[in-house]
Each structure stands twice: as C-alpha cells, then as structure tokens.
Amino acid sequence: MDVMKKVPVREQDPKVRATNFAEVCYGYNEEEAVAEAERCLNCKNARCIAGCPVNIDIPAFINEVKEKRYEDAANTIAKSSALPAVCGRVCPQESQCEGKCVRGIKGEPISIGKLERFVADWSREHGFVPKAAEEKLGKKVAVIGSGPAGLTCAGDLAKLGYDVTIFEALHEPGGVLTYGIPEFRLPKQGVVQPEIDNVRKLGVKIETNVIIGKSVTVDELMDEEGFSAVFIGSGAGLPKFMGIPGENANGVFSANEYLTRSNLMKAFRDDYDTPISTNKKVVVVGGGNVAMDAARTALRLGAEVHVVYRRSEAELPARVEEVHHAKEEGVIFDLLTNPVEILVDEKGWVKGMTVIRMELGEPDASGRRRPVEVPGSEFTIDCDAVIMSLGTSPNPLISSTTGGLEINKHRCIVADEKNGQTSREGVFAGGDAVTGAATVILAMEAGKAGARGIHEYLSNK
Amino acid sequence: MYPILKAEKLADKIHLMVVKAPRVAKNCQPGEFVIVKIDEAGERIPLTICDYDREEGTVTIVFQIVGASTDRMAELKTGDQFRDVVGPLGNPSEFVKEDLEELKKKKYLFVAGGVGTAPVYPQVKWLKEHGIDADVIMGSKTKDLLILEKEMEAVAGNLYVTTDDGSYMRKGMVTEVIKDLVVNQGKKYDVCVAIGPMIMMKFVCLLTKELGLPTIVSLNPIMVDGTGMCGACRVTVGDSVKFACVDGPEFDGHAVNFDEAMKRQQMYKTEEGRALLKLREGDTHHGGCGHCSDN
Numbered sequence: 208m209d210v211m212k213k214v215p216v217r218e219q220d221p222k223v224r225a226t227n228f229a230e231v232c233y234g235y236n237e238e239e240a241v242a243e244a245e246r247c248l249n250c251k252n253a254r255c256i257a258g259c260p261v262n263i264d265i266p267a268f269i270n271e272v273k274e275k276r277y278e279d280a281a282n283t284i285a286k287s288s289a290l291p292a293v294c295g296r297v298c299p300q301e302s303q304c305e306g307k308c309v310r311g312i313k314g315e316p317i318s319i320g321k322l323e324r325f326v327a328d329w330s331r332e333h334g335f336v337p338k339a340a341e342e343k344l345g346k347k348v349a350v351i352g353s354g355p356a357g358l359t360c361a362g363d364l365a366k367l368g369y370d371v372t373i374f375e376a377l378h379e380p381g382g383v384l385t386y387g388i389p390e391f392r393l394p395k396q397g398v399v400q401p402e403i404d405n406v407r408k409l410g411v412k413i414e415t416n417v418i419i420g421k422s423v424t425v426d427e428l429m430d431e432e433g434f435s436a437v438f439i440g441s442g443a444g445l446p447k448f449m450g451i452p453g454e455n456a457n458g459v460f461s462a463n464e465y466l467t468r469s470n471l472m473k474a475f476r477d478d479y480d481t482p483i484s485t486n487k488k489v490v491v492v493g494g495g496n497v498a499m500d501a502a503r504t505a506l507r508l509g510a511e512v513h514v515v516y517r518r519s520e521a522e523l524p525a526r527v528e529e530v531h532h533a534k535e536e537g538v539i540f541d542l543l544t545n546p547v548e549i550l551v552d553e554k555g556w557v558k559g560m561t562v563i564r565m566e567l568g569e570p571d572a573s574g575r576r577r578p579v580e581v582p583g584s585e586f587t588i589d590c591d592a593v594i595m596s597l598g599t600s601p602n603p604l605i606s607s608t609t610g611g612l613e614i615n616k617h618r619c620i621v622a623d624e625k626n627g628q629t630s631r632e633g634v635f636a637g638g639d640a641v642t643g644a645a646t647v648i649l650a651m652e653a654g655k656a657g658a659r660g661i662h663e664y665l666s667n668k
Numbered sequence: 669m670y671p672i673l674k675a676e677k678l679a680d681k682i683h684l685m686v687v688k689a690p691r692v693a694k695n696c697q698p699g700e701f702v703i704v705k706i707d708e709a710g711e712r713i714p715l716t717i718c719d720y721d722r723e724e725g726t727v728t729i730v731f732q733i734v735g736a737s738t739d740r741m742a743e744l745k746t747g748d749q750f751r752d753v754v755g756p757l758g759n760p761s762e763f764v765k766e767d768l769e770e771l772k773k774k775k776y777l778f779v780a781g782g783v784g785t786a787p788v789y790p791q792v793k794w795l796k797e798h799g800i801d802a803d804v805i806m807g808s809k810t811k812d813l814l815i816l817e818k819e820m821e822a823v824a825g826n827l828y829v830t831t832d833d834g835s836y837m838r839k840g841m842v843t844e845v846i847k848d849l850v851v852n853q854g855k856k857y858d859v860c861v862a863i864g865p866m867i868m869m870k871f872v873c874l875l876t877k878e879l880g881l882p883t884i885v886s887l888n889p890i891m892v893d894g895t896g897m898c899g900a901c902r903v904t905v906g907d908s909v910k911f912a913c914v915d916g917p918e919f920d921g922h923a924v925n926f927d928e929a930m931k932r933q934q935m936y937k938t939e940e941g942r943a944l945l946k947l948r949e950g951d952t953h954h955g956g957c958g959h960c961s962d963n
Contacts, residue, residue: 377893421755422692422754446898454909455904464898467898480709484936555931
C-alpha cells in the first residue's frame with residue numbers, strides 16, 4: 208500500500224448510480240478504516256483540529272480507530288459534534304481538516320471525513336446511544352429550526368440539563384439535511400433520521416408544523432410559554448432569481464423547489480403524491496453544492512443536464528467531490544457562460560436559454576477573478592427546464608415579528624459570533640439566518656456558540 | 669396529528685372539515701391560509717381558512733377534489749386525522765389592520781365564485797362582527813354546486829346569488845351582477861374583494877377597472893412549503909415578482925398578470941403517471957364564473 212495515498216473508498220458505479228437515488232459512496236469497512244487510520248502521523252501540534260469548525264479531537268479519534276476502539280472514537284467525536292454521520296458525508300473537508308493535514312503536504316491527506324463517517328455509521332449500527340444529562344436544570348429553552356444549527360444547539364443545551372423544545376416549520380425535522388441535500392448523498396432514513404433521534408434521546412422535544420412569527424411569536428414563547436431563552440437557527444430559505452426575461456415561464460424552478468419536491472416530498476418515488484417535472488434537457492444555473500445536487504437529481508430523473516456557471520472550474524464553490532461525482536455521472540459543465548434570457552414557447556413553457564460567453568477579469572471583492580461578458584458571444588441552448596441555484600437569503604418572518612431584533616441590509620440577524628447574542632436580551636441566533644447561506648458545519652459551529660452563550664446567560668440570570 | 673371533528677360533503681367533489689389545530693386557531697385571521705397533509709405520502713395542500721374557533725382550537729377548511737391527495741382527503745371522516753396542519757400562512761386581509769372608524773365609512777362588495785366562497789366567508793363574518801355590513805355576490809355553475817349559502821346569508825348585508833345555468837336565483841355570470849348593481853342600480857362601493865377561479869377573478873378585475881372600483885383578489889397558486897422557500901407560487905404584480913405565500917395571498921387585482929398566473933397553474937397538468945393531476949387546473953377552475961368553456 209502506498210502510504211502517500213488515501214485508501215480508496217468504494218462507490219456505486221457512475222453509470223448505474225446515475226439512474227438511482229441510492230447512496231453514491233459506500234464508505235469504509237473496518238479493514239479499510241483501520242488501514243487509513245494507520246496513515247495518520249498523530250501530529251503533536253495537530254493542525255487538522257484547528258481546521259475543523261467544531262474542533263473535533265481528530266488525531267485522538269483516528270488513533271482509537273487504529274486501535275479498533277470504535278466506541279471510544281464515537282465518544283471522542285460526540286464531545287464536539289452531534290451529527291458525525293452527516294458531517295462525514297457533507298463537510299467540505301478539503302478546505303477544512305483535510306486541507307490542514309500534514310500528510311497532505313507531500314501526498315494525499317488522511318481521509319478524515321470518511322473515517323468520521325465510518326465511526327458514526329459503526330456506532331449507529333451497534334446501537335451506541337449518546338448520554339442524556341443526569342441533572343435537569345428546570346429551565347426551558349426554545350430552538351427555532353431543526354437544521355444543523357438548531358439540532359447542535361439543542362443537543363448541547365440538553366446535555367447541560369436544559370429542557371429544550373425545537374420548533375420546526377416543515378412537517379419533518381432536519382432543515383436542509385431533509386429538504387435540501389439529496390438521498391444519494393445523505394440517506395434520510397439511514398442517516399439523517401437516526402442522528403435526529405439521537406438528539407431526541409438527549410431529551411430534546413421537536414414540535415413540527417410551527418411557523419415562528421405566524422403560529423406563535425418569539426415574544427409569546429418567552430412571555431406566555433415560559434421559555435427563558437430562544438435560539439434562532441431558521442436558516443436561509445428564500446431563493447434568489449436572476450431577474451432575466453422568461454424567468455416565470457413554466458419549467459423554471461428554484462433549486463429549493465426542485466430539491467424540496469424530490470427530497471422532502473419524495474416526488475421521485477411513485478408511491479408519493481407530490482409531482483416533479485421530468486424533462487429531456489435541463490439547465491442548472493449556478494456552481495455551488497446546491498447546483499450539483501439539483502443537477503444530479505435531474506440526471507437521475509432522466510434528463511440530459513447542463514450546469515451553466517459564469518466563472519471557470521477553479522472558482523466552482525461546490526465541494527471537489529461533488530463536481531467529480533457529477534462529471535462521472537454525465538453532467539455537462541458549460542463554464543464561463545452566463546444566462547441572458549429564458550426562451551418561452553407560445554404555451555408559456557421553457558424552450559431554451561440564450562447565454563453569453565464570459566472571461567475572467569480582475570479579482571473582485573471575494574478575491575475571485577470577476578467574470579466579464581465577451582461582446583457578441585451569445586448563443587442558444589435548447590432545454591425544457593431551468594433550475595436556478597443562485598443562493599438563498601434568510602426569511603424575514605421571524606425578524607419582522609420579533610421586537611428589538613436587529614437585522615442587517617441582507618436581512619440577516621445581527622448576532623455575536625462568539626456566543627450568538629442578538630440585540631434582544633435572551634434571544635440568540637446562528638447559522639445561515641445570521642451569515643446567509645453557508646455550510647452545514649459552519650451552522651453547527653454557530654449552534655455550539657449559541658448553546659455556550661445561552662448557558663452563560665442563564666447561569667448568570 | 670390533527671383530529672377531524674367534523675367532515676361534511678357540501679356538494680359534488682366539495683368537502684368541509686373542522687380540524688383541531690390549536691396553534692393555528694389561536695393566531696389566525698381572515699385572508700390567511702393553512703397547509704394540510706393527509707399522511708406520509710400526501711402532498712402539502714394549501715387551503716384558505718374558512719372559519720376558526722379560538723376557544724375550541726379549531727379551523728374550518730373547504731376543499732375540492734383536484735388531485736390524488738385531495739381525492740384521498742375526501743374519504744376522511746369525523747374522528748380521522750390529518751398528519752400535518754401548519755399555519756396560519758400568508759398575510760391577513762388588509763381591513764383587519766385598518767382603523768375601524770375609517771373602515772366603517774367604506775362599502776365593501778365581495779364576489780365569491782365556486783369554492784372561493786369559503787375564503788370570502790370569514791372576511792364577511794369578521795366585518796359583520798365589527799359592525800360592518802358588506803354586500804356579497806355568490807356565483808356557481810349550477811344550484812347543486814352552491815355552498816355555504818345559509819352561512820353567508822347570516823353575515824352578509826345584501827346577498828346576491830347567481831348560477832350560470834339559471835337553476836337557482838339569478839341566471840348569469842357574477843360580472844353581470846356587478847354591472848347590474850353598480851351601473852343599473854347606481855350602488856356605490858369603495859372596495860371589491862373577488863375570490864374564485866382565476867378566470868373569474870380576471871374578468872371581474874377587467875370590469876372593476878373599467879368601473880374604477882379598486883379590487884383585491886386572493887391567489888392560490890401551486891406551492892410547496894408556503895413559507896417563501898420554494899418560489900413556485902411566484903406571480904407578477906405590476907412590475908415586480910411576488911411570492912403569493914409570503915407577499916400575498918391577497919393582491920391588487922388590477923395589477924396581477926392573470927394570463928401568466930393561469931399558465932403557471934397548468935404546470936403539473938402534463939406530468940406522467942399522475943392520473944388525477946390532470947384535473948389540477950380545477951384547483952382554481954371550478955365553475956361559477958361563466959367564462960369556462962371546458963368545465
């Protein structure tokens with residue numbers, strides 16, 4: 208075995224998986240996990256820990272895997288993360304833990320994500336249950352939103368002994384883990400549900416179908432229902448559109464709509480009532496993880512799929528693995544290309560898209576080279592559906608119905624990064640509701656910070 | 669789970685249910701809607717709230733069978749339950765927030781078409797409870813499809829009922845009644861609220877624009893989550909694109925692009941293997957307007 212190279216992970220054959228919704232990656236078995244763990248240098252000054260937003264003691268758990276002490280490894284991870292089976296699958300490891308790995312300087316970094324996933328899957332399969340707090344503090348905390356930020360915050364507070372209730376607007380908990388990330392990347396019954404159940408086992412209650420700001424307000428939760436503190440982790444749910452002609456034609460969807468139909472409503476299954484558009488040729492606009500998810504979902508529903516992105520491959524914001532998987536499965540990338548207009552037939556349906564070639568100019572505020580149009584380079588792509596995946600912004604429902612809650616010009620809630628404290632006493636916030644659309648793990652980091660902030664606040668009260 | 673305390677068939681394919689949903693009943697207002705889901709496999713169905721009882725913690729919904737999920741919903745009986753009921757969603761009708769003294773100076777004309785009678789009812793009732801008598805026009809394709817007539821009679825000022833085929837009361841379209849009241853009888857109205865099939869609302873708006881009568885319509889387009897997340901319910905109002913779920917469902921009828929909205933309504937009509945969904949257009953297209961040729 209080449210110690211410079213990762214132990215390869217087994218995956219479903221691209222041709223086969225392009226036609227099904229089963230998970231792409233099989234993950235490591237015991238033998239493979241131990242072999243990969245043995246590559247770890249167990250650095251004294253472990254840079255990977257600093258690269259992890261929730262600071263998992265990575266060398267410790269990898270060492271425990273090496274010694275086949277998997278339950279200990281699960282405990283080590285559980286100290287920092289409530290959702291290891293999720294994070295092992297969806298974290299952008301290449302820019303976090305694995306990006307800092309010393310092995311990665313000369314060879315390939317340790318496959319930290321796959322090892323985390325192995326430990327999480329092993330502990331689920333072996334009935335490992337996280338420990339609930341022994342002593343209850345008798346104080347009620349409300350958590351708004353059951354996505355990564357909310358679940359993490361609720362889990363941490365429950366471990367400290369708080370009586371925590373999560374309020375979820377949709378009919379299923381999980382937030383983006385449930386409605387956004389597809390089955391083939393993050394199985395719902397196999398992975399997401401058990402992780403949510405683990406948070407419940409810590410004593411957290413989850414009430415679905417409650418829209419804070421409409422069904423009940425933050426003020427009512429605190430004044431009438433006896434909650435001493437509130438954490439807002441309501442995410443960034445509002446889809447953006449481009450504002451180009453033809454965008455309201457039939458067959459133009461937000462990635463949110465398309466993915467919600469498929470993931471939350473299970474429209475890809477015949478035994479569910481919700482319909483989803485099945486198409487011959489789909490154009491997905493955008494280059495993030497959500498765009499990859501939408502593209503690969505459309506592909507599995509039988510379409511030829513083109514990703515139209517205005518910058519080059521180097522700037523694609525998606526995880527490297529997602530882009531790699533999408534290409535393997537047959538998604539076509541039309542890079543340095545930008546939509547100008549959606550072409551509509553006489554019945555109001557999409558029939559194509561006019562796009563223009565782009566080239567990269569000087570770096571912009573984000574540090575990435577700014578794409579500029581190449582004059583006269585317009586051309587047409589025939590298609591019968593367009594999926595807009597241009598990012599999302601926070602829903603104003605909560606901020607507009609909660610007195611004294613400061614928001615910024617992007618409608619994001621203003622909160623202290625260290626402890627989630629907002630401008631309103633007793634109200635904390637974190638995740639996409641504060642930062643705008645980001646990643647699962649950054650939302651979890653904010654959920655942890657919020658739990659710390661709430662504990663500190665209620666301890667001194 | 670949300671138990672059904674009463675289930676009643678109002679007319680062919682039109683059902684009324686009283687559902688226990690305390691959080692919705694506590695804070696809901698006329699104009700707002702709920703989303704219900706019958707079971708694990710069901711669709712999320714948006715329905716405007718028809719009535720509510722804060723003490724009992726119940727809301728009343730009225731729906732028409734238009735697809736697979738509503739077809740199964742129609743089978744539910746007293747004692748059965750919905751897996752999910754969420755709300756209230758959308759914004760209350762504008763008059764709820766208006767100064768009551770100012771409001772009392774205004775004369776309202778409601779136009780209810782078909783199942784659109786259900787969302788009109790709580791508005792007229794609210795006004796009645798606040799000492800304001802509003803005139804109501806109810807239109808239906810035929811006598812047998814007329815719903816909530818007695819209930820409406822109890823809360824409306826003047827009630828005008830019309831059927832397309834003349835099988836009951838007046839014969840003709842709701843627009844003819846509006847014309848009769850405003851032009852022939854010289855009645856003065858400050859606001860018209862029209863709720864019913866999209867095509868009815870379009871023609872009411874064309875007429876009231878001509879008559880200089882400001883008109884509010886309530887849209888019930890295709891939506892998934894109802895909280896602003898999916899954007900399926902987008903509708904062009906004037907120069908801007910709005911989400912019916914969070915910006916509406918009520919809009920200035922004279923600014924709504926009805927032709928686009930009607931095209932969008934058809935979106936899932938052609939999906940394969942969704943046999944009952946071919947009826948989805950019926951969602952807002954259930955007679956009573958007199959303009960439907962294929963209904």
